[in-house]
Amino acid sequence: MPQQYKLVLKYADQPGYTPDIECYLRHGGYEVLKKALAFQPKTLPDGKTQSPQEQIRQDVMTSGLRGRGGAGFSCGLKWSFVDRKSGKPIYLICNADESEPGTFKDRQIIHKDPHQLLEGTIISCFANDVHLAYIYIRGEMPDGAKLLNKVLAEARAKHFLGKNILGTGYDLEIYIHRGAGAYICGEETGLIESLEGKRPYPRIKPPYFPAVLGLWMCPTIVNNVETLCDVKHIVAMGGAEFAKLGTPNNTGTRIVSLSGHVKRPGYYEIETGKVTIGQLINDPAFGGGLRPGRSLKAVIPGGSSAKVFKAGEKFKLKRKGPDGKEILQEVDMLDLPYDFDSLIAAGSMSGSSAIIVMDDSTDIVTALANIAEFYAHESCGQCTPCREGSLWMSKALHRLTHGEGRASDADYLVKIADNIPGGRTICAFGEACSWPVQSFVAKFKDEFVAKGAADEARRAKGHIEPKTATPSERQKLATAH
């Protein structure tokens, strides 16, 4: 039977566990920081000396930890890209924007176990020679920001933060920065611009890779809340032990936000790849299945920008055969292991690990219209394909959901969506707004065409849709009754 594996959320929901420092210390809090600060230089077999910081960075690499913010990029590799020779300060930013629709995992950590995040952040800062860090929190999370400020004060009072941490000579200051509430503030370079006090216009990469030209044009590490918590556990158990959790190349645990038409929506921590999408939806330990009498229609597996899966879809995945050789095996969507690689192989992604479940009561055109309206609203507007394309798609979907559609709208939507991504935009928002449209229309085209055709037929008969009628048409409608 698949079960949760609680590593990051070990204490978060335990009765009586509170977010204050005394409770955290009673549960072994800051012991891992003490361990990290006590590392001694190590002589390697080749005679070279590895500093304590390098040892932690090596351990994070060994752990195979992949970022939990969306892209699933190797944390160890990201840290290795940091320009340590520039002579400039190195900054670290904890990305607590959590703006991808469907995602609500980071806020659980912030609200229920904030000292764990702080400990992971301090260790990550120590490992990267960072002396100034920020936690960038979403504007709509005022309680989280308040709590984090309290937590910082508590840690400072106990000398886990500030000057000469625990008498080791290591200085670190961390500030909380509240965003003003925009999805694009979650994109790391937009976030950096916002932190600098400007509009959150993403920067073009290259040259503005944060590891080289980040905050104030200095080397900067941006990591997600959950990623930084994982660093604490890597130092606690060792990178090799952490790598034993989960599956190869998909190590550790992941906190999945499960929402939509399941009996038990919520957040569930699993060993990465050891639980399938179907188990997350149907097993009593997780979603508990659909509502009575309903059948599954679609699943968005990684936040609203991930490509949608249709119920019953099958994929060919590479698996090891009985003789150890690689074979292509057909896998039903529900049997996909919930990990980074399987979902990419199936043409989507685990993204921010937010699963949105839609049963047969869902109007798929309305669902996409809702998503498209969000992206049209959130585009920062710098790139024409994204700014105009997201709006055109939203407008087409608006008319399709307001009795004004056309049978050709399905093809029109795909034409626009196909012309936004692929290197035409500054940031990955271009992909994020196109993927839902491309996949929804590809997999449910008949519903889009049928809706548009029905609207055209009604209009051909002279029927006026009350929702979209002009004032004079409304008058006509009123007198017709």
Ligand SMILES: Cc1cc2nc3c(=O)[nH]c(=O)nc-3n(C[C@H](O)[C@H](O)[C@H](O)COP(=O)(O)O)c2cc1C
């Ligand atoms: C449009 C957009 C929105 C994003 N929003 C978030 C977010 O809310 N939280 C987050 O951690 N990462 C978000 N990301 C990913 C970040 O740019 C960055 O990759 C991440 O914070 C790195 O942390 P990680 O390596 O620990 O995953 C977003 C990316 C894009 C393109």
Ligand code: SF4
């Ligand atoms: S892709 Fe969209 S959100 Fe990203 S920079 Fe361009 S306009 Fe802004």
